[in-house]
Amino acid sequence: MVDLTSSVAAGQGARELQGPRGPKPRKVVTRANVLIYGTLIVVSLYYLLPMWVMVMTSLKGMPEIRVGNIFAPPMEITFEPWVKAWSGACTGLNCDGLSRGFWNSVRITLPSVAVSIAIASVNGYALANWRFKGADAFFTILIFGAFIPYQVMLYPMVIMLREVGLYGSLTGLVIVHTVFGMPILTLLFRNYFTSLPEELFKAARVDGAGFWRIYFRIMLPMSLPIFVVAMILQVTGIWNDFLFGVIYTKPDLYPMTVQLNNIVNSVQGVKEYNVNMAATLLTGLVPLFIYFISGKLFVRGIAAGAVKG
Secondary structure, three states, X not given: OHHHHHHHHHHHHHHHHHOOOOOOOOOOOOHHHHHHHHHHHHHHHHHHHHHHHHHHHHOOOHHHHHHOOOOOOOOOOOOHHHHHHHXXXXXXXXOOOOHHHHHHHHHHHHHHHHHHHHHHHHHHHXXXXXXXXXXXXXXXXHHHHHOOOHHHHHHHHHHHHHHOOOOOOHHHHHHHHHHHHHHHHHHHHHHHHHHOOHHHHHHXXXXXXXXXXXXXXXXXXXXXXXXXXXXXXHHHHHHOOOHHHHHHOOHHHOOHHHHHHHHHOOOOOOOOHHHHHHHHHHHHHXXXXXXXXXXXXXXXXXXHHHOOO
């Protein structure tokens, strides 16, 4: 009896190793598949074609650009437009390229992202787990603030920064980015912390853990995806910002986007399209790099509760 049972088990194990029997399912070309893949291909070409033109143009010399096809690859690759865009293009009175604007953008982005995310994460944690008096009213005000047009607050912010002596400085611009990023980031963190198991918070409270211990020991280690989402949103928004940069700083402190505008819209001399394209690509490299290295975590953060109510 034991031998018979062993034989049957061995036969079942062999069949499982062989996999399911029968012919492999054939891929069927349906109208739905053709429509889906056709749409994806068209949309991809719509977005990739301008990128192709920019890259090819940035690698050509001006004589080839004037007589050649904008879609054709360069007959002779040159990186001189990239070098000039970085360190030689004129952005007004200065002709040091985008290098100065790049470091200005770094000095603006890093503290703005760090401070806004740190404060918003604590706000979201408090709103999700600690029901203090007036929490609902505070959350309503934050939601309302997230949808106020920036243009409404431009002049009041100018007056406030001028009164405290920070108008025209990088510190003032950092404060502006931090304030305007706070509402939407608080909403994201609050929704994410709400989606976490409440039993963890209650168990920590029973064990005697306080506000900050629960935040650093329990909530923070579980929140990497939403921190990545917040970082990508803030870095992209602050790095690509033009309006605040041109209003709240002065020419020596302009961020990279403002200097790019000055290069592209310069009316003096010959229009160097290859330098303009190279400068545009250089300006977008930082957000693009962050998307590439943290794309999976961004999707995880969105799926794990970043947009849940």
